[in-house]
Amino acid sequence: MKKTMSVLTGALVATAVTAGAASAADTLETVKARGELICGVSTGLPGFSLPDEKGNWTGLDVDTCRGVAAAVLGDATKVKFIPLTAKERFTALQSGEIDMLSRNTTWTHTRDTSLGLNFAGVNFYDGQGFLVQKELGVKSATELDGASVCIQSGTTTELNLADYFKANNMSFSPVVYDTSDQTVQGFAAGRCDILTSDTSQLAALRSKLDNPDAAEILPEVISKEPLGPVVRQADDVWFNIVKWTLFAQLNAEELGVTSANADDMLKSENASIQRLLGTNGDLGEKLGLGSNWAYNAIKQVGNYGEMFERNVGPKTPLQIPRGANALWNKGGFMYAPPVR
Amino acid sequence: MSQNQSDITTKPKQSSSAFNDPRVRGAVFQVLLVGFLVWFGWTIFQNTLQNMESRGITTGFDFLSNPAGFEILMSLVPFDSSDTYGRTFIVGLLNTVLVSFVGIVLATILGFIMGVARLSQNWLIAKVATVYVETLRNIPLLLQIFFWYFAVLQPLPSPRKSLELAETFFVNNRGLYVPAPVFGDGFTAVVVTFFIGIIASVVMGKWAFKRFEATGQTFPTFYASIGLIIGLPLVVFAVLGAPLSWDLPALKGFNFRGGVQIIPEFIALLLALTTYTAAFIAEIVRSGIMAVPHGQTEAAESLGIKKSVTLRLIIIPQAMRVVIPPLTSQYLNLAKNSSLATAIGYPDIVSVFMGTTLNQTGQAVEIVAMTMAVYLTISLTLSVLMNWYNKSMALKER
Numbered sequence: 001m002k003k004t005m006s007v008l009t010g011a012l013v014a015t016a017v018t019a020g021a022a023s024a025a026d027t028l029e030t031v032k033a034r035g036e037l038i039c040g041v042s043t044g045l046p047g048f049s050l051p052d053e054k055g056n057w058t059g060l061d062v063d064t065c066r067g068v069a070a071a072v073l074g075d076a077t078k079v080k081f082i083p084l085t086a087k088e089r090f091t092a093l094q095s096g097e098i099d100m101l102s103r104n105t106t107w108t109h110t111r112d113t114s115l116g117l118n119f120a121g122v123n124f125y126d127g128q129g130f131l132v133q134k135e136l137g138v139k140s141a142t143e144l145d146g147a148s149v150c151i152q153s154g155t156t157t158e159l160n161l162a163d164y165f166k167a168n169n170m171s172f173s174p175v176v177y178d179t180s181d182q183t184v185q186g187f188a189a190g191r192c193d194i195l196t197s198d199t200s201q202l203a204a205l206r207s208k209l210d211n212p213d214a215a216e217i218l219p220e221v222i223s224k225e226p227l228g229p230v231v232r233q234a235d236d237v238w239f240n241i242v243k244w245t246l247f248a249q250l251n252a253e254e255l256g257v258t259s260a261n262a263d264d265m266l267k268s269e270n271a272s273i274q275r276l277l278g279t280n281g282d283l284g285e286k287l288g289l290g291s292n293w294a295y296n297a298i299k300q301v302g303n304y305g306e307m308f309e310r311n312v313g314p315k316t317p318l319q320i321p322r323g324a325n326a327l328w329n330k331g332g333f334m335y336a337p338p339v340r
Numbered sequence: 341m342s343q344n345q346s347d348i349t350t351k352p353k354q355s356s357s358a359f360n361d362p363r364v365r366g367a368v369f370q371v372l373l374v375g376f377l378v379w380f381g382w383t384i385f386q387n388t389l390q391n392m393e394s395r396g397i398t399t400g401f402d403f404l405s406n407p408a409g410f411e412i413l414m415s416l417v418p419f420d421s422s423d424t425y426g427r428t429f430i431v432g433l434l435n436t437v438l439v440s441f442v443g444i445v446l447a448t449i450l451g452f453i454m455g456v457a458r459l460s461q462n463w464l465i466a467k468v469a470t471v472y473v474e475t476l477r478n479i480p481l482l483l484q485i486f487f488w489y490f491a492v493l494q495p496l497p498s499p500r501k502s503l504e505l506a507e508t509f510f511v512n513n514r515g516l517y518v519p520a521p522v523f524g525d526g527f528t529a530v531v532v533t534f535f536i537g538i539i540a541s542v543v544m545g546k547w548a549f550k551r552f553e554a555t556g557q558t559f560p561t562f563y564a565s566i567g568l569i570i571g572l573p574l575v576v577f578a579v580l581g582a583p584l585s586w587d588l589p590a591l592k593g594f595n596f597r598g599g600v601q602i603i604p605e606f607i608a609l610l611l612a613l614t615t616y617t618a619a620f621i622a623e624i625v626r627s628g629i630m631a632v633p634h635g636q637t638e639a640a641e642s643l644g645i646k647k648s649v650t651l652r653l654i655i656i657p658q659a660m661r662v663v664i665p666p667l668t669s670q671y672l673n674l675a676k677n678s679s680l681a682t683a684i685g686y687p688d689i690v691s692v693f694m695g696t697t698l699n700q701t702g703q704a705v706e707i708v709a710m711t712m713a714v715y716l717t718i719s720l721t722l723s724v725l726m727n728w729y730n731k732s733m734a735l736k737e738r
Binding site for chain 2: 086087091110111113114115136144146147148153154155158159162163172174175176178182185189190191193232233234
């Protein structure tokens with residue numbers, strides 16, 4: 001009996017110690033060994049992450065993951081997408097269930113500092129807006145006193161809404177659902193007068209209504225919502241890879257490198273393009289990747305402009321103008337540090 | 341007895357070591373086991389804390405005093421976005437307790453009616469009860485909640501086209517609006533009389549019972565109690581000049597203002613929990629009544645006792661002994677099932693605290709632990725109450 005006890009105790013102490021040591025994970029090695037990137041996305045948001053009828057995921061957030069997979073593994077298709085609700089997303093990343101989170105997630109102070117997570121950049125600048133039924137005759141958000149508002153649980157929009165109504169001395173009753181589909185359902189059934197979300201989502205959600213023309217988006221944008229990919233804190237190698245893959249795609253747009261001309265650009269005389277595509281210098285090695293990391297991401301997924309036009313741009317059903325998401329030298333906020 | 345005692349006391353003397361004493365050995369191993377479990381739990385706790393710290397995740401309960409910054413649809417205590425996360429816990433907790441309590445009361449009433457109805461001699465009543473029980477207890481509760489919410493309540497008209505009753509009660513897809521009472525001066529007196537009425541009824545009941553035991557004379561306790569509990573306060577109310585007015589709901593802007601709004605999420609959840617649990621309670625009641633031997637009814641009949649009195653004084657008290665233990669389980673189920681509220685957005689503790697608050701703070705471990713503690717506390721409290729009631733109803737062996 002005594003012997004069994006001591007063996008048991010020893011085993012438990014051993015597990016406790018190893019569990020403590022395993023906390024500092026090396027995501028890059030894990031992904032390489034697995035041969036697949038596991039990426040957390042939304043449960044279905046047109047333009048950002050949505051599976052088609054064949055189960056292929058498309059969208060801006062999806063392309064952000066594919067870019068990282070191309071840079072790390074050399075193959076943009078080696079991504080496994082895990083759909084997550086707003087409530088589940090941070091826990092999934094903290095617990096190591098996913099390697100990175102790319103799920104239209106707003107970068108805020110609290111999230112960056114208290115969750116043990118790091119935001120690796122911004123792939124879409126958004127803001128919160130309102131969708132109303134036209135028959136109510138509302139022309140501005142300042143006329144919304146006393147309204148019922150459909151809203152998705154666990155989002156920054158829940159907080160902005162309370163702040164906005166308070167600042168304008170108005171009251172409202174929040175009807176909180178778990179998924180954006182439920183909010184549309186509640187809005188369509190008349191449970192609430194307004195639906196609030198990021199403006200990019202409102203266009204997509206409006207298109208899901210039986211009669212989209214009966215609803216309109218109000219002009220007010222009440223918040224800043226910089227959306228971007230998120231990784232675990234204290235894994236700086238992986239943090240740099242995700243951050244610089246996005247920067248590489250932005251720099252590629254700025255330098256005129258696209259998925260179509262990437263092969264030709266390998267012969268370019270431009271020193272910046274040479275460094276970006278790995279024909280000169282060792283920028284890829286400094287990230288712990290191959291020299292053709294950025295080439296792979298651009299060739300297989302495209303530069304940022306291509307990702308934008310393909311998923312959310314004016315030619316897509318969402319018809320979102322480039323606006324704030326244009327490059328810095330074209331009147332937008334998209335600015336990547338230089339490749340050197 | 342004395343034989344045993346001497347046996348135990350003499351045993352240690354026979355053996356040389358205390359370790360061979362079964363009582364000492366038993367105690368030693370129990371202490372070891374408890375010590376091991378405490379150590380095990382402590383290690384897990386420390387490990388979690390250490391790992392979360394090394395990953396830069398904030399821990400501790402400080403967040404409870406930070407401002408929440410979001411609004412909640414329904415609250416029994418005053419709440420706005422400048423209140424703390426701790427208060428969102430209270431709001432969610434009270435909403436859970438409210439729907440559980442009202443659900444238990446209604447399910448008990450409906451369940452008893454259906455259980456007795458299923459045993460009715462009337463073919464139609466018995467069949468209706470059978471169909472009710474067999475349908476509702478065989479459909480998953482979540483589907484029933486969705487049914488009430490999406491199929492019954494959401495198709496109701498919009499606020500501007502509300503269904504109304506005498507311009508005081510309104511029903512629309514935002515809920516049920518009823519007048520809110522506004523208490524005037526002196527209404528406290530009416531409330532006090534009401535409680536005096538209840539106390540007087542209890543005293544009178546005891547007196548009537550004693551008199552019945554002594555003399556065999558009956559007393560109309562029921563009607564006298566009604567007079568004391570309802571009649572007396574009404575008289576006081578009239579004498580004081582009716583110190584009560586009503587705040588009527590009225591359409592202003594988007595929604596109704598004034599009155600009391602009962603949100604559709606609450607109604608849907610309550611209806612689903614009540615009708616679902618009542619189906620199980622009906623079966624429990626039926627089994628309880630059938631467990632009372634038919635000889636009891638025959639004996640009562642041969643003594644010339646009326647049918648209604650037989651049911652009330654002979655069948656039900658004996659049936660209750662069989663009914664109470666499984667009934668307790670159903671109450672516990674109802675309280676725990678109320679957590680399905682999150683599916684339709686009723687702001688219970690899971691939806692508000694484990695949903696929004698968890699997301700805004702990111703402190704999953706603390707919040708999930710607190711929420712589990714809430715359900716554990718509710719369930720244990722219910723169990724204690726029901727066990728106490730069970731004991732008072734149990735067969736008293738003399």
